Amino acid sequence: MEPSILFHIGSFPVYQPVFWTWVIMAFLAISSFILTRNLQKTPKGVQHFLEVGIEWVETLIAHDVGPARKIFVPLILMTALYVGVANMIGVIPGAYSPTEDLTTTLTLSLMIYVLGHIAGIAKKGFGKWLKGFIEPTFLMLPLNLAGEVSEFVSHSFRLYGNIFGGGILLGILYMMAPYVLPVPLMAWFGIIMGIIQTAVFTLLASIYIQNKLT
Amino acid sequence: MLEIAIMVAAIAIGSGIALVSGGLVGIGEGFVAGKAVEAMARQPEMEDSIRTTMLVGQAVSESGAIYSLAVVLLLIFTVLQPLVARFLELL
Numbered sequence: 001m002e003p004s005i006l007f008h009i010g011s012f013p014v015y016q017p018v019f020w021t022w023v024i025m026a027f028l029a030i031s032s033f034i035l036t037r038n039l040q041k042t043p044k045g046v047q048h049f050l051e052v053g054i055e056w057v058e059t060l061i062a063h064d065v066g067p068a069r070k071i072f073v074p075l076i077l078m079t080a081l082y083v084g085v086a087n088m089i090g091v092i093p094g095a096y097s098p099t100e101d102l103t104t105t106l107t108l109s110l111m112i113y114v115l116g117h118i119a120g121i122a123k124k125g126f127g128k129w130l131k132g133f134i135e136p137t138f139l140m141l142p143l144n145l146a147g148e149v150s151e152f153v154s155h156s157f158r159l160y161g162n163i164f165g166g167g168i169l170l171g172i173l174y175m176m177a178p179y180v181l182p183v184p185l186m187a188w189f190g191i192i193m194g195i196i197q198t199a200v201f202t203l204l205a206s207i208y209i210q211n212k213l214t
Numbered sequence: 215m216l217e218i219a220i221m222v223a224a225i226a227i228g229s230g231i232a233l234v235s236g237g238l239v240g241i242g243e244g245f246v247a248g249k250a251v252e253a254m255a256r257q258p259e260m261e262d263s264i265r266t267t268m269l270v271g272q273a274v275s276e277s278g279a280i281y282s283l284a285v286v287l288l289l290i291f292t293v294l295q296p297l298v299a300r301f302l303e304l305l
Binding site: 161 | 233247266269270273274276277280283287
């Protein structure tokens with residue numbers, strides 16, 4: 001269960017998910033820099049694809065986040081890009097998906113949970129936000145609190161369980177048939193399940209944020 | 215010795231039983247997908263929003279199976295493996 005330590009910086013151990021998170025961050029930063037280096041008013045070349053992609057994501061999210069979308073589009077788009085690349089990097093032999101570790105997914109879902117609550121307080125005011133926990137009656141308080149906890153727990157466990165379960169299945173298959181046979185399953189678990197889980201994680205994140213705003 | 219063997223066997227059987235929820239969730243998700251196809255056939259212009267709703271609904275109803283998977287992983291990696299190691303030591 002526990003990821004292995006790759007190397008130490010000073011006395012800090014660098015675990016595998018942390019290292020591969022740095023690799024993904026570098027990849028995303030460099031590719032964003034190269035792709036957006038000279039943007040023009042009239043799109044040309046690769047800029048067409050970027051604009052179509054961003055507009056598609058914006059309409060997808062606007063449907064869920066509502067009028068506050070301007071603030072949340074970069075957050076949710078960046079989450080989607082990071083989770084997508086992190087899910088799909090597992091296809092490369094020797095690479096390790098950071099989302100195969102519970103700490104990464106729990107961090108992401110806690111980030112979205114806390115930001116949603118902060119946005120809710122900012123929009124509704126502290127008293128009304130606090131009153132939301134005893135809706136519709138005071139007796140519902142324990143159930144509401146359990147719902148709050150299960151929200152980010154299930155949000156993180158869903159991604160972690162899917163990616164980790166796929167990784168275990170692939171590992172067992174590697175032991176039994178190391179050549180050729182795992183390739184279609186790798187494509188399924190690495191690429192298709194990776195994209196689906198990214199879409200689900202992102203959509204659920206925007207729905208949770210929207211629920212806290214209303 | 216025998217106690218450890220019984221515990222190992224019980225954990226293995228329990229993990230297997232916990233994964234029944236995967237099958238049940240499979241039935242539910244297949245049902246959702248079938249209904250979504252019916253809805254898409256009836257209203258092809260609503261395809262995008264139907265697909266989004268279908269994926270989110272399936273993801274939410276999948277939580278049960280994910281919880282059972284988490285329980286099984288905990289059982290196997292934090293309970294079963296130390297027990298097996300202890301068992302091999304005693305052998």
